[in-house]
Amino acid sequence: MKHIITFIATLMAVLTPCLAQPSGVKEAANSVFKLTTYKADGTVLAESNGVFTSADGTAVSSLKPFLGAARAVVTDAKGRQAEVTRMLGANELYNIAKFKVNGIKAKPLALASTPAKGGEAVWLVTYGGKGGQQPVAATVKSVETFMEKYSYYIFAMQAPDGSTSCPFVNAAGEMIGILKPSTASTDIHATDARFANSLTTTGFALNDPALRQIGIAPALPQDLQQARFMLIMAEQEGDSVKRPAIISDFLEQHPTVVDGYSAMARLQAGGNDYEGASKTMEAAIKQAEQKDEAHAGYGKLIYDNLMFNPALSYKQWTLDKAAEETDKAYAINPQPTYQHQQAQITFAKGNYQQAYDAFTQLVKTSLHNPELFYEAAQCKIMMKAPQQEIIALLDSAINNTDTLRMREAAPYVLARAEAYNAVDSFRQAVFDYARYEILAGRQLGAQFYYVRGQTEIKAKLYQQALRDIATAIVLAPEEPTYYAEMASLQLRVNLTDDAIMTANKCIELAPEYSDGYLILGLAQIGKDDMTTGLANLEKAKQLGNAQAQSFIDKYTKQQ
Secondary structure, X not given: OHHHHHHHXXXXXXXXXXXXXXXXXXXXXXXXXXXXXXXXXXXXEEEXXXXXXXXXXXXXXXXXXXXXXXXXXXXXXXXXXXXXXXXXXXXXXXXXXXXXXXXXXXXXXXXXXXXXXXXXXEEXXXXXXHHOOOOEEEEEEEEEXXXXXXXXXXXXXXXXXXXXXXXXXXXXXXXXXXXXXXXXXXXXXXXXXXXHHHXXXXXXXXXXXXXHHOOOXXXXXXXXXXXXXXXXXHHHHOOOOHHHHHHHHHHXXXXXXXXXXXXXXXXXXXXXXXXXXXXXHHHHHHHOOOHHHHHHHHHHHHHHHHHHOOOOXXXXXXXXXXXXXXXXXXXXXXXXXXXXXXXXXXXXXXXXXXXXXXXXXXXXXXXXXXXXXXXXXXXXXXXXXXXXXXXXXXXXXHHOOXXXXXXHHHHHHHHHHHHHHHOOOHHHHHHHHHHHHHHHOOOOOHHHHHHHHHHHXXXXXXXXXXXXXXXXXXXXXXXXXXXXXXXXXXXHOOOHHHHHHHHHHHHHHOOOOHHHHHHHHHHHHHOOOHHHHHXXXXXXXXXXXXXXXXXXXXXXXXX
C-alpha cells in the first residue's frame, strides 16, 4: 500500500505542472518551429529550433546552425515548410540570429514587456511537430543584466533533448528568452528574447564576421544611406548569391533611387546581358526622381564597359551614345561632375586637345581635384608634348593631393617616374618608383621591380638594381629575361662566378634563349676559359643574337 501511495504522489508531481499550465503557454507551441540548415552541396548541416516573432515571418533562433550554411528551411507546428530568405541580424557572443522566412503564414509569439525575476515560474515550449508536445515547467534560478537593459536567465533544470533555441514563456504565454545550453556548467541559460528581436543589419553587414560565414543574404537596412553602403559593399565583394539579392531588395525598397538600377545594370553587363542592362537604365530614367543621375549613370555604364571591355560588340553602346546621355544629364542639372565625365569620353574618342582644354577648365570649378591634372597630363602624353610639360602637370596632381590621403597619389607618382625616365632623370625616377611602392601599400608585380632595376642600372645604383631584379626573379621564377638581366649585371660588377650560375639557370629555363648563352660565354671568357666561352658565344649567334658576332671577333683576335 505504501508503494502505491508513493507512486501516486510521484505521478501527481509530474502531472501537476502540465495541469497547471495557463492556456497562453499551450498556445505558444504554435509559434515554435524546427530549423534545418544545409551545406552548399545540399547535405544537412545542422538542426535546431526557433520561434516566430511577427506575422510576416520574422523569427529568432541560435546563430550556430547557420554558420557555414548555404540555405535554411523551417518546418512549423503544422508541418509546413518555408525557406529562410534573409538574415536580419546576428550576435556571436550570445549565439543569437534573427532572420526572415517567406512563404508561410506565421503564428507570432508575443515578447514579454517586462523581464522575469528570480523564483518566477516559467515554461520551456518545445517543438512537437503536428502532434504537439507539452511545455516543460521551470523556475528562474537567477537573472543577470547585460547591455544595461537585457536579461540573461539561468535555470537549474535538465532540458529535453532537441530543445536548443526553444522559447521560455511566462504565465501569460509571452516569450522571455531563447534556450542556450551552458558550456561551463550543467545549468540551462536563456538569452533575452527582446535582445534577439532587436538585432538589425547595417550597411557594413557583409563585413560582419558571423554573417560572412552564412550563404543567405543579409537584409537591406531600412535607412537609405546604410542601404547604399551595403549596395556598394556587395559590388566590392562580388558575391554571386548575395549581390543579386541585395540589389533586388534595394530596387524594391527604393524604386525611385538611381543607385539600385545602376547596380543591377552593372551586374547584367558583367554577365554580358547588355540589352538587359540598357533596359534597366531606361527604366531608371523613367522611374528615378533624379533624372540627371539616371542619364549620367547610363552614360558612365556605357563608357566604363567600352573602356574596360575592348571586345564589347553590342552595337547600341558607343562613345557617342555615352556622350549623348551625359549631355542630357548636364542639360537637366549643369554639374561639373557631368562635364568631367564628358571630358573623359572626349579623351576616349581621341580628341586630346579638346579633352585637355576641358580638364584644365574643370580645375577652376568646385570639382578642383588632383585627378584633373593627371588626366590633363595624359592628354599631353597622347599629343607628344615636351616631357617637362607632362612632369609639371603631374607635379600639380601630386601637390594637390590631400596629405592625409596620399595613397590616392600613387598613379600620379608612377606616371611621373616614367616621365623622368623618358628625359634621362634616372635618379628622380628611382625616387618616384620608391615612393610609388610605399604608396601602393602592397606587393607589386615582377615587372615593376624589373623596370625599376633597369632604371637603377642607368642611375648607376647597382646594388639596388641587384636587389630589385632578384625580387623580380622571386616573383616570376620562370621568366628567363630576368635571369639574363641579373647575370648581365653581375658580370658588370665583377661578380663573375655568380653571373655564370645565373646564366646557366637562364639556359636551363630557356634553352633557345640566346641571351643566356651570350652572357655565359662572356662570363667564362672573364674567367680565362676562352674555348668554352667562345663556344657559347657561337651558340648565341646560331640562336640569332645580334651582338654575338662582334664579341666573337673581338675575343678570337685575343687568342
